[in-house]
Amino acid sequence: MLQVPAGAKIAFQGEPGAFSQHAGHKIFGTRIEPLPCLTFEDAFDAVAHRKAVCAVIPIENTLAGSIHQNFDLLAHHSLEIVGETLLRVEHHLIAHPGVSLRQIEQIYSHPAALEQCKNLLRRHKKIEKISFYDTAGSVKFIRDRGLKNAAAIASENAAHIYGMNILRRGIEDDPENYTRFLALSRRNKFPSGGDKTSIVFGLKNEAGVLFKALSVFALRNIDLSKIESRPIRGTPWEYLFYLDLQSDLRSRECLRALRHLRELAPYLKVLGSYATF
Amino acid sequence: MLQVPAGAKIAFQGEPGAFSQHAGHKIFGTRIEPLPCLTFEDAFDAVAHRKAVCAVIPIENTLAGSIHQNFDLLAHHSLEIVGETLLRVEHHLIAHPGVSLRQIEQIYSHPAALEQCKNLLRRHKKIEKISFYDTAGSVKFIRDRGLKNAAAIASENAAHIYGMNILRRGIEDDPENYTRFLALSRRNKFPSGGDKTSIVFGLKNEAGVLFKALSVFALRNIDLSKIESRPIRGTPWEYLFYLDLQSDLRSRECLRALRHLRELAPYLKVLGSYATF
Numbered sequence: 001m002l003q004v005p006a007g008a009k010i011a012f013q014g015e016p017g018a019f020s021q022h023a024g025h026k027i028f029g030t031r032i033e034p035l036p037c038l039t040f041e042d043a044f045d046a047v048a049h050r051k052a053v054c055a056v057i058p059i060e061n062t063l064a065g066s067i068h069q070n071f072d073l074l075a076h077h078s079l080e081i082v083g084e085t086l087l088r089v090e091h092h093l094i095a096h097p098g099v100s101l102r103q104i105e106q107i108y109s110h111p112a113a114l115e116q117c118k119n120l121l122r123r124h125k126k127i128e129k130i131s132f133y134d135t136a137g138s139v140k141f142i143r144d145r146g147l148k149n150a151a152a153i154a155s156e157n158a159a160h161i162y163g164m165n166i167l168r169r170g171i172e173d174d175p176e177n178y179t180r181f182l183a184l185s186r187r188n189k190f191p192s193g194g195d196k197t198s199i200v201f202g203l204k205n206e207a208g209v210l211f212k213a214l215s216v217f218a219l220r221n222i223d224l225s226k227i228e229s230r231p232i233r234g235t236p237w238e239y240l241f242y243l244d245l246q247s248d249l250r251s252r253e254c255l256r257a258l259r260h261l262r263e264l265a266p267y268l269k270v271l272g273s274y275a276t277f
Numbered sequence: 278m279l280q281v282p283a284g285a286k287i288a289f290q291g292e293p294g295a296f297s298q299h300a301g302h303k304i305f306g307t308r309i310e311p312l313p314c315l316t317f318e319d320a321f322d323a324v325a326h327r328k329a330v331c332a333v334i335p336i337e338n339t340l341a342g343s344i345h346q347n348f349d350l351l352a353h354h355s356l357e358i359v360g361e362t363l364l365r366v367e368h369h370l371i372a373h374p375g376v377s378l379r380q381i382e383q384i385y386s387h388p389a390a391l392e393q394c395k396n397l398l399r400r401h402k403k404i405e406k407i408s409f410y411d412t413a414g415s416v417k418f419i420r421d422r423g424l425k426n427a428a429a430i431a432s433e434n435a436a437h438i439y440g441m442n443i444l445r446r447g448i449e450d451d452p453e454n455y456t457r458f459l460a461l462s463r464r465n466k467f468p469s470g471g472d473k474t475s476i477v478f479g480l481k482n483e484a485g486v487l488f489k490a491l492s493v494f495a496l497r498n499i500d501l502s503k504i505e506s507r508p509i510r511g512t513p514w515e516y517l518f519y520l521d522l523q524s525d526l527r528s529r530e531c532l533r534a535l536r537h538l539r540e541l542a543p544y545l546k547v548l549g550s551y552a553t554f
Contacts, residue, residue, distance in 0.1 A: 062513040065345045069392070111410050115346070133388055133408035176511050210504065211488070211495035218488035225514065227487065227506055234453050236339040237502065 001277060002083050002183060002190060004053055006031040011043040011052035017136040017158030019087060023181035024056040026085045027277045040069055044077045047184055054082070060180040060226070061089070064112040070182075071230050071242050074271050075200050081272025082190040083183040090177075091117055093168040094139050094159045095151040101167055106130055108138035109153035117153055120171045139164055183274075193250045194275035196225070199258070200242050202232065202267035209264065210241070216260040217245060220253045240267075249273030278554060279360050279460060279467060281330055283308040288320040288329035294413040294435030296364060300458035301333040303362045304554045317346055321354045324461055331359070337457045337503070338366070341389040347459075348507050348519055351548050352477050358549025359467040360460040367454075368394055370445040371416050371436045372428040378444055383407055385415035386430035394430055397448045416441055460551075470527045471552035473502070476535070477519045479509065479544035486541065487518065493537040494522060497530045517544075526550030 004010075010032045012020035021034050035052045037043040046052040057070050074081075091113055095104060104127055107114070111131045114121065121129060132138040135154035142150045143162045151167060152158075159166050203209045217224060226244040231237070247254040249270065262268055281287075287309045289297035298311050312329050314320040323329040334347050351358075368390055372381060381404055384391070388408045391398065398406060409415040412431035419427045420439045428444060429435075436443050480486045494501060503521040508514070524531040526547065539545055 060508075062508050063510060065508050068342045131408065131410035174510055176513055178513050207498060207500040208495040210501060211491045214488040214491060218485040221484060223484040224487060226516075227504070229504055231337075231339050231342050233340060233451055236453050236455050239503075 001029050002027055004028050004032060007033050008054075009033050009035045009052040011035040011037050011046035011055040013037050013040045013043050013057065014134045015136040015140050015158070017139070017155060017161040018134065019089060019155055019179060020056050020058060020181060022155070022157060023058075023085050023087050023179075026087065027056060027083050027181070027183045028054070040073055044073050044079060044184070047079055047186060048077060050186075053185065053189075055079070055184045056181050057184065058179050059182050061112065062176055062178045063116055063174060066228050068230060071228055074242075075230075075240055075269070078187060079184040080187045080189070080192070081182050081198055081274050082185045083274050083277050084196070085181050085183075085277045086178050087181060088177065089172065089179050090155070090170050091153050091172045092156055092159060092166045093120070093151050093171050094154055094164045095167050096143070096146075096148050097163075097165040099148055099151075099165070099167070103149055104151045104167075106147070106150040107153060108132050108142060108150060110135045110138070113153045116173060116177060117171045119173045120168070136161070193248050193273050195246065195248065196276070197245045197247050197249045197254060197273040198242065198271040199245070200240055200269050200271060201261060201265040202238075202240050203265055205238060213241070213261060213264050216257045216264070217243075220257050222247045222253060222257055278306050279304055281305050281309060284310050285331075286310050286312045286329040288312040288314050288323035288332040290314050290317045290320050290334065291411050292413040292417050292435070294416070294432060294438040295411070296366060296432055296456060297333050297335060297458060299432070299434060300335075300362050300364050300456075303364065304333060304360050304458070304460045305331070317350055321350050321356060321461070324356055324463060325354060327463075330462065330466075332356070332461045333458050334461065335456050336459050338389065339453055339455045340393055340451060343505050345507060348505055351519075352507075352517055352546070355464060356461040357464045357466070357469070358459050358475055358551050359462045360551050360554050361473070362458050362460075362554045363455050364458060365454065366449065366456050367432070367447050368430050368449045369433055369436060369443045370397070370428050370448050371431055371441045372444050373420070373423075373425050374440075374442040376425055376428075376442070376444070380426055381428045381444075383424070383427040384430060385409050385419055385427060387412045387415070390430045393450060393454060394448045396450045397445070413438070470525050470550050472523065472525065473553070474522045474524050474526045474531055474550040475519070475548040476522070477517055477546050477548060478538060478542040479515075479517050480542055482515060490518070490538060490541050493534045493541070494520075497534050499524045499530060499534055
């Protein structure tokens with residue numbers, strides 16, 4: 001675990017009960033104080049403006065893929081990745097106590113959660129699917145408005161926090177459903193280094209330049225665990241590239257590879273070098 | 278334009294007025310018959326099951342990035358990309374006729390559209406933002422439910438179709454907002470070939486293998502215009518790679534590069550070779 005003082009504030013996006021809060025406990029233990037934020041950007045800002053010691057944000061899901069907004073925020077903010085953790089995602093169908101599945105006419109959740117529970121939704125074709133931006137938030141929504149003909153898809157924790165009932169457990173289609181979360185802090189707050197190093201860079205618009213950029217790692221036997229590209233605002237069809245390297249920033253090979261990459265990349269930022277919790 | 282018979286059915290996701298319908302007119306002309314589908318998967322299925330001649334789907338936006346679900350559907354279905362087009366995206370604030378901005382307490386739209394109109398939303402902090410999965414669908418929602426205190430963010434076309442009023446025009450933060458759309462048909466329905474070739478492949482889990490895969494193009498001076506990776510369901514942390522090549526499938530270099538790639542990639546599928554409209 002990463003050591004923080006008891007009661008240290010950890011920012012995350014979503015209502016209490018969000019999966020990110022759970023990931024925060026895995027990385028920092030249970031003595032932290034969660035700071036729920038409305039948006040991912042608010043969670044980044046809370047750390048940058050010293051309202052929180054760290055933030056915990058989802059970055060990738062094995063079914064839905066990357067959470068792209070958070071890649072963009074990593075590039076735009078100057079926070080440092082200080083740790084990561086993987087969480088098995090379990091979805092439950094949640095409704096008001098006393099309500100049965102036959103009474104449900106609408107199911108609210110994040111589109112990714114609806115997508116991940118397609119088999120159940122297909123068996124109940126008459127139920128209207130309504131997309132919300134947050135799983136725990138959809139539980140809060142149907143509770144606050146007293147919607148007895150509605151259910152939400154969210155975590156067990158969300159059901160408990162809002163005093164709601166779990167109608168069906170583990171309704172996700174594919175049990176190989178994991179989300180990877182990153183812990184972020186202001187720069188130089190935690191010792192740097194670990195099995196993984198994450199970087200972001202921009203390349204000149206030339207033929208074969210991505211190939212050359214990857215060669216700086218291949219030539220030094222540094223393996224990539226992830227590549228992601230994101231559009232650059234204001235310059236349509238140009239991209240920033242995000243790489244996760246299986247390499248410690250404190251190693252000679254990693255430093256040499258990054259020095260080599262700087263020859264090709266007008267923009268290069270190390271996002272962090274960190275361990276898995 | 279791609280030639281289809283007058284009245285040919287073209288499938289797209291969303292309610293009438295969706296940006297995809299507009300893209301369909303750019304690729305096929307105005308004499309087509311739009312076939313609105315509930316989901317992207319339904320649009321793919323409509324073509325596969327011969328209910329539509331083609332589908333038009335968004336694949337990438339210059340601000341929000343790739344539409345990942347459609348990458349997944351391209352891999353899982355056996356449809357062929359037969360053309361692409363770029364559309365400038367303009368967002369408008371839409372409400373019931375007679376309603377003024379001061380009366381608005383809630384704004385409904387797709388999260389990407391809300392994200393792209395942040396400046397306006399920041400100036401009206403008291404207005405609640407509600408995420409829906411479809412821009413045109415959010416116009417239909419506030420019309421159907423008679424929500425006079427709500428507005429939606431969507432296209433001009435959506436406002437017209439649902440008889441609603443445009444309160445504010447062109448409210449997007451960044452005018453460099455384009456979406457790229459693909460036209461899909463069953464295999465061998467249109468002549469193959471064009472400036473661009475799209476492929477998807479899976480690699481062995483070995484160090485440096487992505488570097489080797491890209492080398493087959495770099496060594497033949499074939500430029501990449503896009504790389505995208507998506508998780509493979511059931512095997513966490515393994516990926517399929519999608520490439521757009523600036524190369525015609527009918528050229529010798531392109532065929533040789535793909536033959537070379539097959540040596541490295543246990544799975545390789547050509548998604549199409551096509552022109553831009």
